Amino acid sequence: MIEIIGPLVHADAADAARPAPLQKQLIDRLQQAILAGRLPAGSRLPSSRLLAAEMGVSRNTVVIAYEHLVAVGYVIADRQGTRVSPLSSPAARGERAAASAASEVVYAARVEQFAASHHHADNADALTPGTPALDRFPLAAWRRALDRAMERALPRALGYGTPAGELALRDAIAAHLRMARGVRCDGSQVVITEGAQEALNLCVRLLTNPGHIGWIEDPGYRGAKAAFTAGDLRVLPIPVDAEGMAVPADAWRTHPPKLIYTSPAHQYPTGAVLSVARRLALIAQARRCGAWLIEDDYDGEVRHTGEPIASMQGLVDEAPVLYVGSFSKTMFPALRIGFVVLPHAIAARAAVALQEMLRGGHRLEQLALAQFIESGEFGRHLGRMRRLYRERQQALRDALAEHFPAATILGGDCGMHLTLRLPASFDDRAVAARAQTRGLSPRALSGFAIGEPGDNNGLVIGYGNTEAERLEPAVRVLAELVREMEGDARAAAKRSAKRAEKRAEKRAAKPAARPRKKPAPQRRPPAAPAT
Structure with missing residues (x-):
């Protein structure tokens, strides 16, 4: 066995140049030989004494190497000696290459499909939708809020915190929403999330099971579709017109939803405002069929004409509405703080589930944001x-x-x-x-x-x-x-017309084929007389 294992573990020139200890080199060489299959499962390794003599190293070096291989499961040591463990053999190089190529094809197709439909450019580019005026954010006021949060909360705020978020921020958000957006809530209903996307994911996980139907505005926010798809919901696109989401009359009967996503204050991307009649109809129908509405208050804080439009959640008592918002547009995207206001019936039962779904975090930023809101800086x-x-x-x-x-x-x-x-x-x-x-x-x-x-x-x-x-x-x-594209299209149409004209000319210039004469019928020989 020494003759077999010796060449496998002897250090080559590259190994000799390494500063690694001898036992580390021996461990690496043995592991490589086992993973590559050069030492197959069941192979018996020589005793530590024999291998040490053959390798020209101390016996302790080999003993330590063997003990390490036993500890991680490469070999088994018992009374019969030290043997290679039965391991799943890695795929051959060709199989690995084929598997890698297949996964890259799938991955590339998904990326290409997403990029074609929803390309995100660098925020420095002009005309980017959804990006606020970052150069106008009051950094000095925000820095003061962060300093106060660190002075008052450290070191307590360095821990995880409660999954639902800092109570000070939840209370501050609830107070602001009651006054500015007409939302009926208190701090106990507010859950702080990692942006609005996590809030959508949370709604799906709390309220649906795989196979449920979810309605989404069409055209609409593709992040909502991503959240519904991640929850294995069956997505039904609902068209949008000048009054917002226009639900077909028979959709409640043929495709009863469990979850409905809508952005009533400012539909993205058409900008439509969901009419009050449709808001009340959605709430009434959702109650009848046991569905829940997600109200994404996208850009609801930034209204340019008339009075602000109040939330759909606050239209009626105990509306089956989960109100979602974030500070990515009103503050800055890197803050990554969003929230969802749960109905009382859900908030009371979701506390235990939130312990498993969320871990808390960003505590200093949350405390600073609470102070930023309470001080009036956010409103200004x-x-x-x-x-x-x-x-x-x-x-x-x-x-x-x-x-x-x-x-x-x-x-x-x-x-x-x-x-x-x-x-x-x-x-x-x-x-x-x-x-x-x-x-x-x-x-x-x-x-x-x-x-x-x-x-x-x-x-x-x-x-x-x-x-x-x-x-x-x-x-x-x-x-x-x-x-330019219009000119290119006209030029392409002209080229296509010219090609069609040339093909027609060729067909016209080609001589007509002569009709083929039918062959003369062959006469059958007279039948032989019967005998």
């Missing part, structure tokens, strides 16, 4: 941002009117984006891709389709992160790109 910041976004939206409207005079513009009452509809002849994804090369990041409206794209063709144009003076030049570039 919102007021400044509303005025800024109103100014920037008007600049964007003026630019669109100049460079896209015949186009339809959706939205504008709330938020930080407008949606520009394009004729069906334009590929909005191709326009958005070309805009990327020019430092612009509008989104393709068709990328928000939950079902078939249909007539959802256009550009979702953000103005929150773009100064007013940059909007007209940026829209001018978009118009140039659209004209």
Whole structure:
């Protein structure tokens, strides 16, 4: 056996150059030989004394190496000696390559599909929807809030905290929502999450089982679809019109939902506001069939015309509504603090489940945010941002009117984006891709389709992160790109027409084929007379 194992564990030139101890080198060589199959399962290793003599090392070196291999399960030591353990053999190199290639194909297909529908550009690019004016955030006030949180809470705040979040922040959010959004809640109903996406995931996990039906606005927020799909729900796209989510009359009977996602204050991406009649109808129907509504208050804090629109959750007592929000747009995205307001009936029963689903965290940021809200800094910041976004939206409207005079513009009452509809002849994804090369990041409206794209063709144009003076030049570039694509389409149509014309000319110039003569019928020989 020494003759077999010797060459397997002798150090080569590369090993000799390593500063690793001899026992470490011996362990590594034995492990490699076992994993590669050069020492098959059941092979008996030589005694420590014999191997030490053959290797020219001390016996203790071999003993320590063997003990390590026994400890991790590579070999078994008993009265019969030291033998290689029966291990699952790794896949052959060809099998590993094939498996890796197959997984890369699946992964690449998923990434390509997602990227084609919902590309995220760098936030530094102009016209990015959903990005606030980061350069206008009051960093000095936020730094003071963080300093106070650290002075008052350390070292206690370095632990995990309660899964539902810091009570000070939950109470502050509840007080703000009651006053600003008409939400009926107290701090015990508020659960702090890692952004709005985790809040959606939490709603799905709390209220549904695999196979349940979930309704989502179409076009709509693809993060909601991701949350529903992760919960193995059957997703039903519900169309959106000028009054928001328009539920077909027979959908409650044919596809009764367990969970309904809607953004009533400012539908993303069309900007529609869900009418009061539809809000009340949704609540009434949801109660009848035992469904729950997720109200995503996207951009509800940033209204430009008239009085703020109150939440759907606060319309009636004990509404079957889970109210979801975040501070990514009102503060800054890197804060990663969102929340969900649970109905009383759910909040009381969900406490134990939250212990398993959430772990808490970001305690200092949560305490700082609570102080930021209670001190009035949050409200003052919102007021400044509303005025800024109103100014920037008007600049964007003026630019669109100049460079896209015949186009339809959706939205504008709330938020930080407008949606520009394009004729069906334009590929909005191709326009958005070309805009990327020019430092612009509008989104393709068709990328928000939950079902078939249909007539959802256009550009979702953000103005929150773009100064007013940059909007007209940026829209001018978009118009140039659209004209270039229109010219390319006309040139391609001409080339196609010319090719068709040439094919027709060739067919006309080809001589007509002569009709083939039918062969003369062959006469049968006379039958032989019967005998």
